[in-house]
Amino acid sequence: MHLTPVGLEHFLIVSAALFCLGAFGVIMRRNLIVMYMSLELMLNAANLALVAFSRFNNNLNGQVMVFFIITVAAAEVAVGLALIVALYRKRQTAHVEDLASMKL
């Protein structure tokens, strides 16, 4: 069985698939926590693409970028989860349908 070597396209396809899954999750799931996880998935899809570019371009810029993203994402998770918990405490729910107060 002839195996094609793994190229940039494969990485990018996986990254795109992950991104789409993440986006789908954000749009379709009702639970805030799950939406949040899907969001992280989208971030990591971007990370994957960046790492792949870095590898195939032979420079480290992309990987440095990824470190930054991971750091920022960690901070964001801390803030985001704290917000969700605070919201849950106030409203006793984590479902987006119940949190439509952005409408005037």
Next chain:
Amino acid sequence: MFDDFKPEDVAWIILFLPLLAAAGIALFTKRDGKFSAQISITAVALTFLVSCGLFLMFKDAKLVPTTPLNWLNIGDLKVEIGLRLDPLSLLMLLVVTGVGTMIHIYSFGYMKEDRCMGRYFGSLSLFMFSMLGIVLSNNLVMTFIFWELVGVSSYLLIGFWYEKPSAADACKKAFITNRLGDFGFILGIILVWATLGSVSFDELQQRLLKAPEAWSGVAAIAGLLIFCGAMGKSAMFPLHVWLPDAMEGPTPVSALIHAATMVAAGVYMLCRVFFLFGAHTVWPEFLSFLNGWSALDIISWIGGFTALIAALMAVQQNDIKRILAYSTLSQLGYMVMAVGLTGPTAAMYHLTTHAFFKALLFLGAGSVIYACHHEQDIWHMGGLKKKMPVTFWTFLLGTLALCGVPPLSGFYSKDAVLATASEHSVFLFIIAALVALLTTFYMSRLVLVTFFGANRSDHADHAHESPKVMAWPLVILTVPTVLAGFWGIDLFLGRQLAPEAVAHHGNFLETMFAPFGHAPLAALVGLGATIFGFSLAYGIYANAEKDPLPEKLGFLSRAMRDRFYFDEIYSGLIAITHEAVSRLANWFDRWIIAGLGVRGLHGSTEIVGRALRLVQTGNLQTYAFLFVAGLVLVLLFALK
């Protein structure tokens, strides 16, 4: 500043004293009617004195140069505020301030019980200022400004009793009708300026002498346009309808504005610019059917026609003031006719004497109305001769002067008009004679019905002579009414208006019989018309209980009483034209501007807003979906 003071600059005082009085009254003393009246009367009396002084000082001068103020420079247009002192304006000054003083004093008695006396005298002073502005003005633009000011003050005074709907309507009618004429007037001024490049009377006269060719092409049109202004102010047919209605104002106002001065402004202005009419007339292409007629011909015919129809209307009026109003119209027609027949001297002569006796007649009528508790119908009066001797005798003298009985002033001035007519146009002469006859007829009717016979109502029964402050002006005004024929007014004016035709009469007796000497036909016809008119009126109205004419004349009498249906025709015309236009404008405004424009814009904005509002669900996931969808769209668009 006063180093180069010249005596003629005193004339500025004449102009500004009444303005000061008006401003003072309007700003400070309006509440105090009596004090305001005193201010106003003092101002006008002082102007009269200064005018007399000026007259004595400059009565032999042809034109007194004064220092004008430069008011406006726009490109080639130079407008000055300057005073022109020549025989014409000096005479008019005397008439306006003299008659004005008498009427101010009279008003003090007549308006004593009115609580708005301050407003009344303020408006009166404003009127004096505007009128003197017209008289003294040395250019067309300044004339026009004061012309409009006169219109405004006349509006204020006609509508003085504005709580009466008829007075409010009358003042609007007067103002709007005047505006119609003034529109033509300003077009005429623009045409004069565009052709001759100046608006100053002096300058115009010189340029006309230097280059008359440039003027002849537009002379006729410009002349007629300027005449439009006179037509409005002097109430010539077809703009005559406002004057009878203007009698809604207080009677002294009718005497001052709508008999002696303002309505005479049109005639005065025509005489002032008479030199513009002298040129040979060439009509432009689209008016070529007028060839063979000059502007002056048209003016004289309009004047003659107005004189005739107004005299006919006067015959069947029953309101004492309206009879006098139509009589004024008719006499103004006389003057305008005289101007049109190249006799400005005769016109101004008649204007002067008419100002005296018509003011006298109006004040007499005011006295009668005052005595009869504001009863104005002559058939409700009667027998007032014994109750009001002063009013009766002065009124009688005024009537005789108006009818042209020698040796009263009216005879000489009317004779001058008739003589001018007889020299130039047989047909107009016949009309003028007919008007003279009608004048005597309706004035005799007025006097016979009002002062003779039996008392026909309680008001007339309880009438008593007016107070002294009203009686004295009547007595004083009889002096010029009787004597103005001997003062050589025509000679004085002739020096300026018709230098070649000045004739000297010599002594008193010669002056008295002069009309029979140089125009015997006119004098005899005028006298005959007077006698015939009087005997006719005496036959019909001596001791008449009610007017027998409506039965005898039938429809004609009704037409005369209803003013030949001019008002009805005009309102019909307005209904057709003006109403149609305003309906169209209303439709356009309602459906196009308000409907399509305003409401359409507002509606479409609202619909779009409502549609967009549906997007704002407040649901996080909708936003996320739209965000992603947008992104996909952008990517699709970018990657294609």
